[in-house]
Amino acid sequence: MKYNFSDRISALQPSAIREILKMSSDPQVISFAAGNPAPEAFPTQAIADISKQVLEQNPIGALQYSLTEGYPALRESMKDFAFNHYGIGKSFDELVIVSGAQQGIELTCKVLCNEKDTIICEDPSFIGSLNSFRSYNTNLVGVEMEDDGINVEALEEAIKHNPNTKFIYVIPNFQNPTGKTMSYFKRKRVYELAKQHHIMILEDNPYGDLRFEGDDLPSIKSMDTEGLVIYVGSFSKVLSPGMRVGYLIAHQDLVSKIVVAKQCADVHSNILAQIICEKFVTNYDIEGHLTRLKEVYKHKCELMLSEMDKHFSECVAYTRPQGGLFIWCTLPEHVDMVAFCKKAVSEYKVAVVPGSAFLVTEGTKTQSFRINFSTPTDEQIVKGIELLGKLTKELC
Structure with missing residues (x-):
């Protein structure tokens, strides 16, 4: 049987990260390729206790169909959290629970974009979002990253040359894959440009709660007076990625359409997982939990950077992130x-992700690769960086 795939899907390729992760399944390979939370970061006992309580006290509510918009108590808790932590929540805003931030990103594209509409993205950017955008046959335009975020002069030029731009996609905090953070000046400028040209911003913030150095910066959504910014947050990096619980905050008119699109996609997100998240946020020390996560990632990042300083060739440049999960080399x-x-994983048994996986225009040349410090153990970080350092000195 010969299968004829849709135009939307036929050109999509498997994620390079997922392909490398297959090689990482070799127990001899030290993987710096994943983007998973640290195993020690999961509050497993708290989740077990909450699950037991919920299934004993409200089993039908946790197992029955529920509202597409999300578990009401969780929606209210996340509205409070977003306002208190990020200054998000104008009178025109509404919140919907989604199946991970990835679904919020995909639904935004589904609701706003027709084929050949333009989406402007940081370049490089998160492969999961890029593939979602590609699946709708949109025109992706990449804008180069600088040390303090997107190049705003190049962004302005991209907007002028693409009048059919529907939205700008940015990851302001500890960007995936670069680990870079957008400066306050650039956040303001990105919003000003969007307002000036009447286009939307999709602000993706999966790592904002993982800042372990420096001062927090205002979210772009907190500057939003026009309903231009769609904000996506997630429990994946702070509680559990396997639960697939995220949230989207945007103007109520936009959220109403996203709810309709979500009804077509999955009816509603996992209700048991939503209840667990709500109980954890309201009944446990969420601030203490976040503080512990920051300590874990600060230690891992500092360990990896110190080993890189010790073993890497001087010809290799790399970022020094203040939060998140990634270093860009x-x-x-x-x-x-x-x-x-390829040589790193096949001969040195260390897996990293080629930077080409994150480029907006496929086939563009890059000299960079991404490594992750959250998933490996301390021992793996020390050993893996020493091995990778030998390879840098061999080739540089």
Whole structure:
């Protein structure tokens, strides 16, 4: 049987990260390729206790169909959390629970974009979002990243040259894959440009609660007076990615359409997982939990950076993030980055992600690769960075 796939899907390729993770299943391979929370970061006992309580006291409510908009108590808790932590929540805003931030991103594209409409993205950017956008046959335009976030001059030019732009997609805090954070000036400027040209902003913030150095910066959504910003948050990095619980905050008129689109996609997000998240936020020390997460990731990041300082060739440049899960490394021009990544996993048994996986325009050349410090153990970080350092000195 020959299958004829839809135009939307036929050109999509498997995630390079997922393909590398297959090789990482080799027990001899030390993986810096994932983006998973640290195993020690999961509040497993609290989740077990809450699950037991819910299934004993309200089993039908946790197992029955529920509202597409989300578990009401969780929606109210997350409205309070977003307002208290990020200054988000104008009178025109509404919140919907989604099946992970990924669904919020995909539904935004589904609701706003027709084929060939333009989405402007940071370049590089999160592969999951890029593939969602590609699946709707949109025109992706990448804007280069600088040390303090997106190049706003290039962004303005991209907007002028693409009058059919529907929204700008940004990850302001500890961006995936670069680990960079957008400055306050650039957050204001991105919003000003969107307002000036009457286009939307999709602000993705999965890592904002994981700042372990420096001062918090205002969210772009907190600056929103026009209903231009769609904000997506998630429990994946602070509680459990397997629960698939996230939330989207936007103008109520937009949320009403997203709710209709979500009804077509999955009716509603996992209600048991929603109840567990709500109980954890309201009945447990969420602030203490976040503080513990920051301590875990600060330690892991500092350990990895110190080992890189010790073992990496001086010809390799890398970011020094103040939060999140990732470090972005750049090789000199004469080194073949893809060959470097392949040799790292096949000969040195260390898996990293080639930077080409995150580029807006597929096939564009890059010298960078991404490594993750949250998933490996301390011992794996020390050993893996020493091995990767030998390879950098061999090739540089």
